[in-house]
Amino acid sequence: MNAISYSEKIKINLSQVIGTAQDYLVLCKIKVVALLVLTALVGVALAPELMTQRTVIQQFMSLFGIGLLASSAAVINHVVDSGIDSKMARTRHRPLVKGRVSETHAVIFSLLIGCLGFIVLCVFSNLLAAVLTLLALVGYAFVYTMFLKRATPQNIVIGGLAGAMPPLLGWVSETGQLAAEPWLLVMIIFTWTPPHFWALAIHRKDDYARAKIPMLPVTHGIDFCKTCVLLYSVLLGVVCVIPYLIGMSGWLYLVISVMLNGVFIYKAIQLKWYANQGTAMNLFKYSIVQLMLLFIGLFLDKWFL
Numbered sequence: 001m002n003a004i005s006y007s008e009k010i011k012i013n014l015s016q017v018i019g020t021a022q023d024y025l026v027l028c029k030i031k032v033v034a035l036l037v038l039t040a041l042v043g044v045a046l047a048p049e050l051m052t053q054r055t056v057i058q059q060f061m062s063l064f065g066i067g068l069l070a071s072s073a074a075v076i077n078h079v080v081d082s083g084i085d086s087k088m089a090r091t092r093h094r095p096l097v098k099g100r101v102s103e104t105h106a107v108i109f110s111l112l113i114g115c116l117g118f119i120v121l122c123v124f125s126n127l128l129a130a131v132l133t134l135l136a137l138v139g140y141a142f143v144y145t146m147f148l149k150r151a152t153p154q155n156i157v158i159g160g161l162a163g164a165m166p167p168l169l170g171w172v173s174e175t176g177q178l179a180a181e182p183w184l185l186v187m188i189i190f191t192w193t194p195p196h197f198w199a200l201a202i203h204r205k206d207d208y209a210r211a212k213i214p215m216l217p218v219t220h221g222i223d224f225c226k227t228c229v230l231l232y233s234v235l236l237g238v239v240c241v242i243p244y245l246i247g248m249s250g251w252l253y254l255v256i257s258v259m260l261n262g263v264f265i266y267k268a269i270q271l272k273w274y275a276n277q278g279t280a281m282n283l284f285k286y287s288i289v290q291l292m293l294l295f296i297g298l299f300l301d302k303w304f305l
């Protein structure tokens with residue numbers, strides 16, 4: 001009985017040689033990139049030139065270009081870190097560690113989508129947006145991944161700047177110019193990154209210790225790390241009020257932001273003084289929902305009030 005057709009056999013052989021589409025989506029860190037692109041979309045939406053000069057297709061393509069370069073950076077991160085990833089329970093099933101995608105194929109894929117992203121940004125937005133997005137790629141894929149991650153417990157604080165850039169990239173893709181307002185959005189994500197990551201790192205401390213990566217809970221202990229999470233959460237609450245104070249956003253954003261950050265600080269207090277087994281992961285998961293809703297709040301405030 002020959003149950004497998006010829007075309008299915010080709011598909012199976014192909015997936016054994018170069019990996020499946022699912023593997024490539026994992027390499028791109030697709031959920032992270034989706035949230036990055038949402039923050040870039042808000043950068044586009046808040047920029048003053050919106051609807052006056054650029055078409056929706058141009059705006060869509062700009063976001064696509066940012067997404068491609070961010071994905072390209074994520075693939076390089078997988079290639080550089082496959083040794084570390086093989087030592088950690090959370091990451092040991094990744095496509096490169098398991099050999100489902102070879103290093104060569106991953107590098108070629110990263111180069112292809114990276115070049116495509118850069119060209120898309122040059123064609124559909126402007127050179128400044130393309131160069132800044134490329135700098136963010138270098139910041140994450142090379143400065144953070146190759147150097148900072150292995151060098152200092154402040155790795156994710158400094159490296160966080162690359163991941164915080166998309167609102168600015170979205171804004172610049174729209175206007176061709178830098179401005180203070182998008183830098184404020186960058187500051188929000190920059191302040192959000194430490195509690196986002198350290199909550200996970202507390203839960204996964206043993207993983208990082210085994211891989212000899214100097215994450216804060218490993219180098220300075222869990223208790224100190226929890227204090228840092230709480231302090232950054234309070235700072236995040238303060239930074240998030242600034243868009244309202246400078247008249248960049250209105251009361252709807254203020255209400256959403258105060259509620260979301262109130263819960264954030266509450267969960268950080270729980271983590272510091274009343275933690276159980278699940279508290280750190282609970283804060284980590286909440287941080288993702290919080291940033292998403294915060295940026296949706298900025299968008300709604302601008303367009304529906």
Ligand code: HEM
Binds near residue numbers: 036160163
């Ligand atoms: C240096 C900065 C950052 C570090 C070190 C970091 C670290 C991490 C880690 C280790 C994970 C877990 C991934 C996994 O479970 O395999 C994660 C998940 C996630 N991060 Fe971050 N992150 C950073 C910045 C960001 C930024 C800027 C965003 C978006 C704006 C973001 C969005 C997400 C999302 C959506 C997830 C969930 C992914 C999933 O469920 O697959 N992160 N982050």
Ligand SMILES: CC(C)=CCC/C(C)=C/CC/C(C)=C/COP(=O)(O)OP(=O)(O)O
Binds near residue numbers: 145165
């Ligand atoms: C062009 C542009 C906007 C670039 C930014 C790219 C990007 C994907 C940033 C996200 C940051 C992130 C997921 C860091 C985790 O890396 P990790 O190595 O500490 O986490 P891991 O152990 O899960 O791999």
